Amino acid sequence: MEAVADNLFPILRETSLFSAWPEDLLHALLLQSKKVTLDSGEILFVEKAVASAFYLVLSGRIHLIAAASTGQEKIVEIIEKHDLFAEAVAFLGGRYPVTAAADGRTTVLEIPLALFLEILEQKPLLMRQMLARLSMRLHFLVKELRHLSVESAEQRLVSYLLELCPLAKGSAAIEFPTKKSAVAARLGLTPETLSRVLARMRKAGLIEMQGRSIQVPDLQALERWAAAR
Amino acid sequence: MEAVADNLFPILRETSLFSAWPEDLLHALLLQSKKVTLDSGEILFVEKAVASAFYLVLSGRIHLIAAASTGQEKIVEIIEKHDLFAEAVAFLGGRYPVTAAADGRTTVLEIPLALFLEILEQKPLLMRQMLARLSMRLHFLVKELRHLSVESAEQRLVSYLLELCPLAKGSAAIEFPTKKSAVAARLGLTPETLSRVLARMRKAGLIEMQGRSIQVPDLQALERWAAAR
DNA sequence: CGTAAAATTGACCTCTATCAAGCTGGGTGG
DNA sequence: CCACCCAGCTTGATAGAGGTCAATTTTACG
Structure with missing residues (x-):
């Protein structure tokens, strides 16, 4: 863990959650935040642990993992650089619903929930944005649910590839964000x-x-090819 | 569609979303709401339609359905009497992420989003409750995701049965809320x-x-039996 | 009752996981 | 600089879970 540098401002500003935050509040929040660096595979928090903070990925990647009693694991989401995660736990008894593990050497900014909640409480506009964010996550999960339950491996992979490339037409060059075995887990498949x-x-x-x-x-x-199976 | 009776107050009050609403605001909202009655199988709204309202089930049941391009369908959730649904769409461009269909003859209360949003905007406390609700739905979906991706048919059914009965110990008498084919769809299985x-x-x-x-x-x-497969 | 929808049962087949070898390529130490 | 090593990837063979199709049986309800 290290002290927090000022160059984090622009990164936070680019997130949908913090884009409209006034300077002073952001600063206050940053003062209580710290950087945490994890080695590959290291666990940031485990499912069901009491949540006291949420996170922003500064470098590397975080896997959010849901495990079953049998030991099988599914990667619910791969969090990329400059994305926030676990901010939704704040409003619910406050236990993490998934486990977070580093994919490669990864640095995250740990933002304490307490102050964050306090600020939100007093700024309806910020709360409104929080609602929009949660709504988006909800839609994302509903989409995932559909993919998993009614789509074949081919369809899921193609949907995923299409998500990874900005344009929906013509040709594209796509790069997997992480090793294929992790992509497979993300898609609910074996390598x-x-x-x-x-x-x-x-x-x-x-x-x-x-x-x-x-x-x-x-x-x-x-797309046509995938639709035919 | 009919005029809205005053006996709806207690029902709304019992929902987590409206429990703390002041009388006058609830009344104002009810004035703009109307009852809608649907025959079995009738569609309330379709996926991707622009959302102008959310709903409370007064009698019967609503199935929230996610359809794939292949025509396959998965019931994301079965909404029971006196439960709200689709309230989360308000904060997102406002399109429904799923299709809602009646299971049996069903009456719902249609609550317009516009006024609801206006009220929320001015009451941070209510917004806070809305956030808690969304958070719960988020957790529910994460759990569903786990069930679908890493659990067997046996395990999913047993989890579902355990959800249906209040006590986790001893014996229980459980009743399926709807016909078995719909339960199967809810669990991502065939009848x-x-x-x-x-x-x-x-x-x-x-x-x-x-x-x-x-x-x-x-x-x-x-539970033990299910765990062994 | 009689009919239609729902549920069950059986036979079969497809998809994906599993297990078991090879293969490949980038990093390390001699 | 090269050989080796090992994680990650690929490929093949096999098996099992669950889906599909079709034929009954049961249930619900007019």
Whole structure:
């Protein structure tokens, strides 16, 4: 853990949650926050632990993991650089619903909930933005639920690829954010199945692949292909 | 659609969202609301439609359905009598993320979003409660995600049964809230699979069943059985 | 009752997980 | 500088869970 530098301001400002915060409040919040650096695989917090803070990824990546009693794990979400996570726990008894683990060496900003809540309480506008954020997460999860329950491995992978590329038309160059085995877990698949689906796409001439980067000459063709299974 | 009667007050008061609302505001909101009655299977709103209202189930049941391009459907949630739904859409461009359909003849109270938002804007305390509600839904969905991705049919059904009965120990008499085919969809299963799992439980002496009602002589035995698969 | 919808049961098949080898490529120490 | 090593990836063979299709049986309700 280290002291918090002023260069964090622009990063926080770019998040939907903090974009409209007045300077002084942001500063007060930063004063109570600290950087935490994790080694690959290290656990930031475990499911059901009492929540006292939420986080912003400064570098690296965080995996949010839901584990079953059988020991199986599903990556609910991969949090990228400059994204906030776990901010929603604030409003509920305050226990984390998932486990957070570092993917590669990762630094996060730990923001204490107490002061954050206090500030929110007094600024309806900020609360309003918080509501919008939670709403978005809700929609995200509903979408995930659909993907998992009614879509095949092919459809899920294609949806995921389409999410990763900004334009929905023409061709695209896509890069997996992390190693394929983690992408597989994110999609609710095994690494083997992901590998096979990618192989099928390659054989069908729909993609080219080298390591983590994927070329898609025709996004719409890819979509049509997935729809047919 | 009919005029709104005053006997709705106690029902609204029992919801977590409206429990703390001042009389006058609730009244103002009710004045703009109306009852809507739907026949079985009738659609209240479709996915992606622009949202102008949210709802409270007065009688019957509503299924929230996520459909895939293939035509397959998953029931995301079964909304019971006196529960609110779709209130979260308010804060997001305002499109419904799911389709809502009546399960049996169903009456809902349609509450317009515009006034609701206006009121919230001026009452930070109410907003705070709204946040708590969204947070709960978020946790619910995360749990669902885990169930779907890392649990077997047996485990999902048992979790669902345990959710339906208030006590976690000893014996219980459980009643499915709706027809089995809908329960199956809620669990992400086909009716056939649900039927088979129930048959297996019956043969293992873990449950007795007549129509929609289920007797569980030993809840913990049921849990152990599910854990072993 | 009689009919239609719901539920069950059986046979079969598909998808994905699992287990078990190989393969590959980037980093390390000799 | 190269050989080796090992994590990550791929590929193959196999099995199991759950879906699909079809044929009954049961239930609900006019």
